[in-house]
Amino acid sequence: MSETVAPLLSLAHISLSFKGVKAVTDIGFDVAEGEICALIGPNGAGKSSLLNVINGVYQPQQGEIRFAGRSRRAMQPHEAAVAGIARTFQNIALFKGMSVLDNILTGRNLASRSSWLEQAFRLGRAVADEEAQRAVAEEVIAFLRLQAWRHTPVGQLPYGLQKRVELGRALAARPRLLLLDEPMAGMNREEKREMSQFIREVNQVFGTTIVLIEHDIGVVMELSDHVVVLDYGRKIGDGEPEAVRALPEVIAAYLGQQRH
Amino acid sequence: MFYQESGQFSTRYRQDGRALRLWQQRAALWALLALAFGLLPFIGNDYWFSAILIPFLVLSLAGLGLNLLTGYAGQLSLGSAAFMAVGAFASYKLQFLLPGLPLLLSFVAGGVVAAAVGVVFGLPSLRIKGFYLLVSTLAAQFFVEWLLTKFAWFSNGNESGVITAPPLLVAGHDFGSPAGRYLLTLSVVLPLFVLAANLVRSSLGRNWMAVRDMDTAAAVIGIPILRTKLLAFAISSFILGVAGSLWAFTYLGTVEPHGFDLSRSFQVLFIIILGGMGSILGNFLGAAFIVLLPIVLSILSGSLLSGVLPAGQLENLQKIIFGVLIILFLIKEPDGLARLWQGWRARARLWPLRF
Amino acid sequence: MSFFMEVLLGGLLAGVMYSLVAIGFVLIYKASGVFNFAQGSMVLFAALTFVSLLERGLPFWLAFVLSLLSMLLLALLLERLVLRHLVNRPPITLFMATLGLSYVVEGVAQALWGAQVHGLDLGIEDTPLELGGLMLSRFDLFAAGSAGLLVLLLSLLFNKTRIGLSLRAVADDQLAALAVGIRLQRMWVLVWAVAGLVGLVAGLLWGARLGVQFSLSLIVLKALPVLIIGGFTSIGGAIVGGLIVGASEKLAEVYLGPLLSGGIENWFPYVLALLFLLLRPAGLFGERAIERV
Ligand SMILES: Nc1ncnc2c1ncn2[C@@H]1O[C@H](COP(=O)(O)OP(=O)(O)OP(=O)(O)O)[C@@H](O)[C@H]1O
Ligand SMILES: [Mg+2]
8 A cells, every 4th residue: 555645534633522422532544545444442432433423424523534535524424425435333224124135225226317207107217227226236145145035024134144234235335435333243253254255355356445343353453454443532553453453552452351 | 726926937137126026916916907997887886986996996095195105204194184185175276277177187286286285294304203293294284174174265265165076077078977986086096006116116115115214324325315205295295185186076076174184194094004004005905994894884783783782882883993903903913904915825825735 | 461461371271281181191101102192082081981970970089089990990901902012112103003092992981971072060160360460260270270289299209209219210211120120011000090190180170171072082182292392201391391382372373363364273383393393303301312323
């Protein structure tokens, strides 16, 4: 990663509090195009809050977010989606009443070009459009090996598969930046290995930049190019995995009291 | 074995996305259509048309309207009857303001006016969610009823707001007979069902369900929340508006604003609870149920319970039965009759090789 | 000016009734998370039972106790037959169940006691009373006094007894309450019965005014905007909300009504509640929480 290229995402002086409780204090870091950046830190450190700031679910009181060359005081969720940021959630946020296929197709909604009137009458661009979106969704389904559950309501799937569908929904949007909030939480060894594999492939095959939150230090070391460590809402480490791991503050704050 | 679906694999996405994937389903549909258009108009009698088939069709359509808003887009509403009223009175008024306006066009225009009113009362849905939205839809319910009762302009000067349907002429043909009114109703209701069935399987339909199931996630993947909700209000109110026009024109012939009161809104809500929220077929099933139950009850009480049940008690009994059924369905089968129907079909499919 | 004051006070006193119905609602919402549309039917049921017993010659106190017992029975049945089977369902489902419930309760009430209007005389003369130059209805004052007394009793129940402590625990955090051994289902029966008591009092006061009849169950429609304004979870909010709605709808009817050819009482509270909501989406007393994801 050369230093001359501007980072894809750059946060500066982000502070966020809820009714006086500080969740994030004066945080800034850069994410280069094409890298996998891991956010780590103990429970309540502010990791999820920071992801929420990046794609506009929370609006920080202070700071600046620069994404793909455009700088903003705060993001809006819709704006973030249009700019190419997709996301999964710590507590699965799938559309429970819909099938796997439909969930993944919702990820294509921004790509849909036909108007609702055309869709109602199945006229004009509607049919071709639907087929085009379906084709992309099927690619994602094949990539994540979800074919067998295509028409299953997501509420009926086991936890591990739901996490995968949620990744699929995010991938369907063909994002530039993918935010993953604990994609492997609650998974067994085998499932974790599988999910790491998917994440790495997404990064390598599609060149998607990824910011992920993960508690399993082994996975983080193996997967990421860059690690940012948070503790009590502050940044206490930022750099390559091996370097960060060696920092005394990090050892004290995080590795010393690792929780799940 | 008629119910055999083996070997029917979808080879193209277009086929897989169809509403009815099996040829048996499509054949059954065509048979039903042939029956409804070709046979029933000749063999039905006036009672069947006027007391069963027409209200059944109109209520199915009203159920569809509410189902799009509540069952698909997840926005609770107790104001369906208000939008029906707007449709009815707008169609009526437009017939007078624009002499020569074709009847079918006046239905559409009534629906469009209802859609506009629906959008106005749907606007608060951006800021308020869940039960709080009941306030907006109840405001619509009471405000519209008041407006149409108080201002005789809407009913062309009738003091109590009563409107009477114009002659039901379409392209020179008079559809005033019971069979004619039935055919007219059917020809308006079915196309709207087809359009709605298309919509719920399209990108807009998915956006509705996404907003219903988890609106934060929907916003994050770029679904425009306000636009999606307002479209739900508009399209739902359009359909309710057309249903209201049909209620006034082809079913009753004369109606007053109080014919569209809160209990009518409840009736429509019960159709989708019993029939199945988030199901297109469910609207037919729920409406059939709600039309037939009182008839069956009164026949039963006339024959079995005659003398046992005082006349006034029938209505109470009906109320209790409806209430109990609602609760029972919510407990046992929250997806309504539509799900029961699917379950029955799934069993029929395996017959006789059940094990 | 004194006419204005009279209208205002008249409205406030009517608002007391709305508050009462809304309080029954808040109790149930806090303890069981149910948005109880049947609160109005419960008012009807309780009042109808009471007058019918009275008409059959029972003394006042006995009729009152029996009506109260009938509300307890209703609460028991409800918990057994309905609530128990709907735990962990989405709030919208619970709400629709109470819609069904309101049909059942109304149907049963009318099947048992008939649909005619019953007069109810609580022995309070409805003569005007002059207070500081203002003419006030003696009955309205009595009604407001009874309502105030009831609220006082309820707050004692909630703040000074063990039952109240458990109830508050349940309202705060159901899981935690379960963990410390509070029997949730018993608490539900209790709050529904207390809501029944509140309904009975509201029904008697209201019924003495307008006669005990079906329209009593429609009070719930007035309680709804009250709750929106006051918030679903605050008794204080329910009281203030009731007063606001009562006063403003009377003022609107008197001063705005003539311009709009009258009868605006039906929708005015809703438009008011909508305005409140647009300004304060979580109600007057609610705090707007930012959803966690
Ligand atoms: N919507 C919210 N409202 C109020 N407080 C919040 C909200 N979201 C987060 N917080 C608070 O902000 C702080 C940081 O929370 P956050 O969820 O970002 O932590 P985290 O690092 O993701 O922790 P975990 O590892 O447990 O997921 C916590 O104190 C939390 O209680
Ligand atoms: Mg987190």
